[in-house]
Amino acid sequence: MEPALGLYVHVPYCRVKCHYCDFAAFSGQKRTAGRYLRALEREAGFWEGCAPETLYVGGGTPSELERGQIADLFGLIRRVFPAAGFREISFEANPESLDGDKIALLKEMGVGRLSLGLQTPDDALLKSIGRLHTASDFHGVFGEARAAGIAVSVDLMYGLPGQTAAGFGAGLREVLDLEPEHLSLYGLQVEDRTLFARRGVESDEELCRRMFEGAIEALTLAGYEHYEISNFAKPGHQSKHNRLYWKNGEYIGLGCGAASFWKGRRSTNHDRLIPYIEAVEAGARPVSFSEELSGKDRLGEAAMLGLRLVSEGVSVAGEMGEAFHLSWRHLEEQGLVRIAAGRARLTGEGVFLANRAFSEFVPPYREGDGAPHGTFHAA
Ligand SMILES: C[S@@+](CC[C@H](N)C(=O)[O-])C[C@H]1O[C@@H](n2cnc3c(N)ncnc32)[C@H](O)[C@@H]1O
Numbered sequence: 001m002e003p004a005l006g007l008y009v010h011v012p013y014c015r016v017k018c019h020y021c022d023f024a025a026f027s028g029q030k031r032t033a034g035r036y037l038r039a040l041e042r043e044a045g046f047w048e049g050c051a052p053e054t055l056y057v058g059g060g061t062p063s064e065l066e067r068g069q070i071a072d073l074f075g076l077i078r079r080v081f082p083a084a085g086f087r088e089i090s091f092e093a094n095p096e097s098l099d100g101d102k103i104a105l106l107k108e109m110g111v112g113r114l115s116l117g118l119q120t121p122d123d124a125l126l127k128s129i130g131r132l133h134t135a136s137d138f139h140g141v142f143g144e145a146r147a148a149g150i151a152v153s154v155d156l157m158y159g160l161p162g163q164t165a166a167g168f169g170a171g172l173r174e175v176l177d178l179e180p181e182h183l184s185l186y187g188l189q190v191e192d193r194t195l196f197a198r199r200g201v202e203s204d205e206e207l208c209r210r211m212f213e214g215a216i217e218a219l220t221l222a223g224y225e226h227y228e229i230s231n232f233a234k235p236g237h238q239s240k241h242n243r244l245y246w247k248n249g250e251y252i253g254l255g256c257g258a259a260s261f262w263k264g265r266r267s268t269n270h271d272r273l274i275p276y277i278e279a280v281e282a283g284a285r286p287v288s289f290s291e292e293l294s295g296k297d298r299l300g301e302a303a304m305l306g307l308r309l310v311s312e313g314v315s316v317a318g319e320m321g322e323a324f325h326l327s328w329r330h331l332e333e334q335g336l337v338r339i340a341a342g343r344a345r346l347t348g349e350g351v352f353l354a355n356r357a358f359s360e361f362v363p364p365y366r367e368g369d370g371a372p373h374g375t376f377h378a379a
Contacts, residue, residue, distance in 0.1 A: 003053035003087055006244040009040065009077065010255030011062040012273055015097065018119075019130040019199075020157075022191035024257030024271040025060040032273065033065060037072050039280040040254050043269075044080040046285055047252050051083040054241035056090045058115075063093035067105055074109040088240040090115055090153075095133035098141045107148045113182070113239070114145045115153045120160065121171045129160055130195070135174075142178055151237060153182035158215070159208040160188055161201050168211045169218070176222050181237040184230055185215055209352055216351075229308050229346075229354055246309050248302045256286075265292045296370060299323050300361035303344075307337070307357065313345030326369040327360035 013033065014025045055077065065073065077084070090113040091106055098116075106114070120126060121135035145152050154175050158168050175183070187208045190196050216226055224232035228246060231239065244251055253260040257271035267290035270276040279286035293301055299320055306314025314320065316328060316339060328344060331337035336350035336357040350357050360366065 002247060002249065003240055003244055004249070005050060005052045006054040006056065006241045006249065006251035007050075007052035007077070007081070007084070008241070008251060008253045008258055009055070009057045009073070010060060010253065010258040010269075011057060011065060011073075011092075012036070012060040012256045013064040014059070014061045015064060015094075015132055016130055017195075019128075019195040020160075020188060020191070022194050023060065024273075026273050029273055030064065032277065033069055035277055036255075036273070037069060037076065039277045039286075040073070041076040041080060042280050043254050043286060044076065047254075048080060049083070050081060050252060051085065052081060052252060053085060054088045054090075054244060055084070055086050056239075056241040058090075058092045060092075061094045061097060061117075062091055063097040063102060067102055070102065070105055071109070086110065088112060090239065090241055092117065093141070095137035095141050098144075100144050103141070103144050103148050103150065107150060112151060113153060114150050115155065115184075116142065116145070117155045118175065119155060119157045120163065120168075121174045122163075122167060125160060125163060125167075128162060129157075139178075142180075151181040152178075153184060153239070154178075154180045155184045155186065157186050157188055158211040159203045161196075163211075165207060165210050165214065169214055172215055172218055176218065179234075181234050182239065183219065183224065183232045185212065185232070186230055187212060212352070225311060227309060227311050229310060229351055243309075246305045248305050264294070264298070265290060267291075296323050296365065297363070300363075300365075303361045304358045307344065307346055307350075307354070310346055310351060313343040315342055316344045317342050323370050324360065324365075326366045330366065331357055331360060 010024065012024050012026055013030050014027050016027050017025060089111045091111045092115045094117050116138065118138045119129065119131060121138065123134050126134065142152060156172065156175065188203050190201050190203055219232045220226065224234060226232055227238050250262050251260060252262065253269065255269065256273050256276040257269055259266065259268045267287045269286045270279060270288045276286045303314055303320065303324065321328060328339060332339060335347055336353055337344050338347050346354060346357060
């Protein structure tokens, strides 16, 4: 059975900011960590009585915290959520800030999944995107996590400036030789407010597509299931926590920039560090945006999230089919979606053009869509 409630905790510290990164992550701010952890505990208090079943500590770079701070973080979570029965605990880490002692502590705290940010095992490329670690640092911590019996997910990026299809393929093979339980593959997005945007870096869609196609083939051959657009898992190793997002489940997000979805309401916290901390210290909920989706917008959101689950897709039974019957038909005609046995799934082409498919599910909707009950019949 899928978990009913997830807990995400954001740790916004990084030693340096990567040239492509637009996340709520700050360098040179670690002196605020004690204050931040106290704010997290106070914010968590707003959710007292909840019993989350998955925990994901993400960032930023959670492994930037000192050992004692990591222990404090898990301590506060256990104090505020004594009823939590975590079926999965994931922790994000960078090779330069992880070591055997921290890995042993994570194991003791119940972490069963480590999400390691590698991006590429090419040292020159790593340097050029602002990373502080080398491929060899990555291999070291990977081996230690393995020895501790922690499952590892590796983040890789494609479409980086100067990266070739052959280079990306070789890097992927190097990682596959280690047989990680899970891989996340992200095509470079040049986000505003990043060094890459200021430098005018552009992504080459054709090259990205070739790299991603090659990766899907290699990963499938190596026994990974392509279960979500960017995610691949060995059998039994899909991320339970992230699946909850894609299944439109409920989750609590604590910390700077974190998002929650609870009783039909989505909310996002302040994404700047000090305003987040100050709001909590003043006794307020640190929320900067909140909305309740209803009717067609709620279904549209569920359609976009569900389609991300490549192999599973989303049910188009009932109102989901009816509300978007013109869109579903259009997507099928375009070859972006296939509908079978009452479920819609992205096609191979749809995986590459997912954003085009998703645009059907955000307003303005197709005119005339939203037929009365009974007029959409899923094959
Ligand atoms: C929350 S970040 C992980 C941060 C982690 N501290 C690290 O540096 O590896 C999650 C992943 O998103 C991906 N990512 C971040 N920014 C991206 C961008 N602009 N384009 C594509 N992928 C990105 C990277 O692969 C990164 O590992």
